[in-house]
Amino acid sequence: MEKIKVQDSVGAILIHDMTQIIPGVIKGPRFRKGHVVQEEDIPVLLSMGKEHIYVWDQTPGLIHENEAAERLARVVSGSGLVLDEPKEGKITLTAAHDGLLYSSENGILELNALEGVILATLHNHYPVKKGDKVAGTRVVPLMIDEKVILAAEEIAGTYSNPILDVRPLKHLKVGIVVTGSEVYHGRIQDKFGPVLRAKVENWGSAVIEQALASxxxxxxxxxxxxxxSMGAEMILVSGGMSVDPDDVTPAAIKGMGTELITYGAPVLPGAMFMLAYLGDIPIMGLPGCVMYSKKTVFDLVAPRMLTGERLSRLDIIKLGMGGLCLECPVCTYPRCSFGK
Incomplete structure (x- = not known):
């Protein structure tokens, strides 16, 4: 690029957006990339603190920040993402539909380790709505060596899954078994079932059967x-999850020949959580906190399974960092530290 005095710039073509900031009035691009400078623009540019502007000098091997940001955005994007137009060298990625953001933490680290590359995202497994901003890309210099962007493209190509994608929640048929002799015999009202049903339906799935069991x-x-046998694709078994001898839910689930993933999770509330699979059907044993706490381990793992992900013990163990809910009087999840 070539540096030119503002007073000598009439007829020059800007190669980058130029931001004007007037406190309380405006903050945004005053002149866009490609603008041809006019005589009346000179005093405006000077008032913006610009003594010089830069024009493209076509140096071989260098690419403009807008092109670099766009290439970065495309190379990290999988399904469920929409890219906006470059603005001042930045590209914003938004969710094309409701779902969970899946992001490769290692991939993001590798890309940001490249000199001049910026990729900022929401946390992995962050629940998003259509239109939510989920990531942004840009490069630091106005012009960057294309070799850096080629390296970014090569890094992204080494991953079997996209660096970023938004996966929609599947619409599953869910069965609920509420345990406890006190509920089964009608001594107390079932408070667990309505909570679970509301969560399931909020995630877009349907409860096909709710049963009581002593x-x-x-x-x-x-x-x-x-x-x-009725077609349930996910089973939720509530209550009876403690180590008390009278609590038999874990024994019932394990005794069905299931593949036990975990009995216990490093999440509070939700430590006595159980996950097992009977073939491809996840069966969750849910502790009592799910009934009365606003957010628990259930809210962290169920949406992931609704995307079709099969969770491992390692996936559950990783929840420990960020697994402490502060149980705020006014819940702001997911805009908080829980599950991050």
Whole structure:
């Protein structure tokens, strides 16, 4: 690029957006890339503190910040993302639909380790709505060596999954088994079922059956099997998850020949959470906190399974960092530290 005095710039073509800031009035691009400078622009440019402007000098091997940001945005983007037009060398990525943002933490680290590259994103597994801003790309210099962008493209190509994508939640058929002799015999009203139903429906899935079971292993198991025979693709078993001998939900789930992923999670509230699979059907044992706490381990893991992800023990263990809910009087999840 070539540096020219503002007073000598009439007829020159700007190669970058130029921002004007007037406190309380405006902050944004006053002149866009490609603008041909006019005589009346000179005093405006000077009032913006510009003594010089830069024009493209076509130096081989250098590319403009807008092109670099756009190439970065495209190379990190998987499905479910929309890219806006470059503005002052930045590209914003937004969600094309509701879902969860999946981001490669290692990929983001590798890209940002490149000199001059910027990729800022929301946290991995962040729930988003259509139109939400999820990431932004840019480069630091106005002009950058194309080799840097080629290196970024090469890095992204080494990952089997996109660096970023928004995965929609599947619409599953869900079965609920509420355990506890006190509920089964009608001594107290079931408060667990309505909470679970509301969450499931809010995620776009449907409860096909809700059953009550006493603290009896065989009854819990028969209810689970019945719901699977009805087409349930996910089973939620509430209550009876402590180490108290009377709490038999874990024994019932394990006794069905399931693949046990975990009994216990480094999340508060939700430490006594259980996850197992019967074939491809996830079965979750949900502790009592899910009934009365606004957000728990259930809110962190269920949406991921609704995208089709099969969780491992390592996935659950990783929840420990950020797994402490502060249980604020006014819940702002996901705009908080929980699950991050």
């Amino acid at each position: 603290d009896d292993v065989s009854l819990i198991q028969s209810n689970i099997q019945n719901q699977i």
